[in-house]
Amino acid sequence: MKQFGGRALFLDRNDINTDEIIPAKYLTENTKMALKPYVLEDLKLEGFDPARDLVDKNVIVSRANFGCGSSREHAVWVFEVNEINTVIAQSFARIFRQNMYNCGMLAIELSAADLNLLFTLGGEVSVEVDLVGGKIKARGERDAEFSFTLNEFDRLLVEAGGWLNYAEQHY
Numbered sequence: 001m002k003q004f005g006g007r008a009l010f011l012d013r014n015d016i017n018t019d020e021i022i023p024a025k026y027l028t029e030n031t032k033m034a035l036k037p038y039v040l041e042d043l044k045l046e047g048f049d050p051a052r053d054l055v056d057k058n059v060i061v062s063r064a065n066f067g068c069g070s071s072r073e074h075a076v077w078v079f080e081v082n083e084i085n086t087v088i089a090q091s092f093a094r095i096f097r098q099n100m101y102n103c104g105m106l107a108i109e110l111s112a113a114d115l116n117l118l119f120t121l122g123g124e125v126s127v128e129v130d131l132v133g134g135k136i137k138a139r140g141e142r143d144a145e146f147s148f149t150l151n152e153f154d155r156l157l158v159e160a161g162g163w164l165n166y167a168e169q170h171y
Contacts, residue, residue, distance in 0.1 A: 004129035006058025017069035022078040035078040059086045059127045067096025101154045104162030108148045
């Protein structure tokens with residue numbers, strides 16, 4: 001099974017939408033890899049530079065309603081080709097969250113209190129995810145551990161590597 005976690009990028013804002021994740025003008029690209037350089041290109045956060053801040057990051061930590069906007073799978077694909085395997089937020093747009101699972105990636109919901117703690121760990125934060133045990137270990141200047149739940153079917157999708165792999169194994 002794929003390993004989840006890695007170094008975290010913190011995006012301290014609610015309502016990061018799919019147009020900010022991958023601008024609509026790139027949706028005509030013919031391959032997922034063609035989307036790679038445009039990840040978070042239109043995200044406006046003070047001091048944020050995707051070319052600099054995404055280097056060697058595999059986890060995004062954000063606030064509520066992550067992935068709102070259109071239902072495009074491209075928003076998940078651009079994370080996939082940039083080796084981002086986990087997004088942690090208080091809540092997700094329903095279709096974005098399901099697209100993550102369908103692509104074999106993790107969308108983990110934590111309470112506002114847990115996210116506030118995660119945001120205050122300080123330094124370079126590294127996240128380890130135990131998918132089966134429903135645990136996150138975060139290490140920065142301070143360490144913390146969090147619990148999360150996925151329904152069984154979504155967990156099976158992620159364990160299989162996404163919907164297509166799951167379907168090949170079960171149908």
